[in-house]
Amino acid sequence: MSGSDLFAAYDPRPRHAVWPGSVRLARPSDIETVAALSVTRDGGERAERAERLRRHIDAETSALHVGTIDDGVVGFGLIRELTFDEGSPPDGLYLGGVVIAEAWRRQGLAYALTAARLEWARERSDVVWYFANARNRASIALHDRFGFEEHTRDVRVPGVTFTGGEGVLFRLTL
Structure with missing residues (x-):
């Protein structure tokens, strides 16, 4: 896989599509579809991925949101509380x-999922974090629309490799 294939294609033209489906918290019946979407993008074992994702349903410190169209799940986003060792990123809620399934990209679902996750976070925190590869322009542009600001480029997240780039930590005060 080349470095340009690692991230969603970035198109700098403004996209303000309104997602025609709905966004809601995931249900147990959604997990197999969500796991399949995850494995399609990242590889791995579907059963193992389903088990990891299942933990975020009805959890107090995390939420798995899904985007649906005609009651079928076509995308998802996670928000969860992360804690790190001293010297790592700050503890807190992280997007x-x-x-998103390829056929449904660039139709407003990423924006809708992010808005829903931030709404969930507002009831629990006054700050939300996310980290991204500095080369992931599509993700950075999306989060910029919500007001995320760069916190540091000196970020090292245990278990995360920023392939072909550097990690950037972003912060949003709610």
Whole structure:
């Protein structure tokens, strides 16, 4: 996989599409579809991925949101509380990556999933974090629309490799 294939294609033209489906918290019946979407993007074992994702349903410190169209799940996004060792990123609520089925990309779902996750966060914190590869322009542009600001480029996240780039930590005060 080349470095340009690692991230969603970035198109600098403004996109203000309104997602025609809905966004809601995931249900147990959604997990197999969500796991399949995750494996399609990142590889791995579907059963293992389903088990990891299942933990975020009805959890107090995390939420798995799904985007649906005609009651079918076509994308998801995670927000969860992360704690790190001293010297790592700050502890707090972190947006995880958004995964959307290829046929439904660039139609406003990533924006809708991010808005829903931030709404969930507002009831629990006054700050939300996310980190991204500095080369992931699509993600950075999306989060910029919500007011995320760069906090540091000196970020090292345990278990995360910023392939072909550097990690950037972003912060949003709610």
